[in-house]
Amino acid sequence: MKATNLGSANYVPATLPTDAAELQRFFISELQRISAAINLIGLGHLEKTTTAPIKPRDGDIRYADGISWNPGVGTGIYYYKGATSAWVLLG
Helix, strand or coil: CCCCCCCCCCCCCCCCCCCHHHHHHHHHHHHHHHHHHHHHHHCCCCCEECCCCCCCCCCCEEEECCCCCCCCCCCEEEEEECCCCEEEECC
């Protein structure tokens, strides 16, 4: 069985089926989706972020879309520098 949506590192659990006969297929599919998300994160994939994190921590890294959320100079990868409470553009 092939994992779905390999382009996204986000994982949101699907709704549990009400039919017990579907549970095995459901769990296999969910484990594949979790695996795909973890693999993308391990490869360094970042999803574009459209909103600022509520409680950023020193060292957090985000890929800002530069439109809905623009922490500096537009679209790019930023890290949070806790000492100055600022997002710093990496590129």
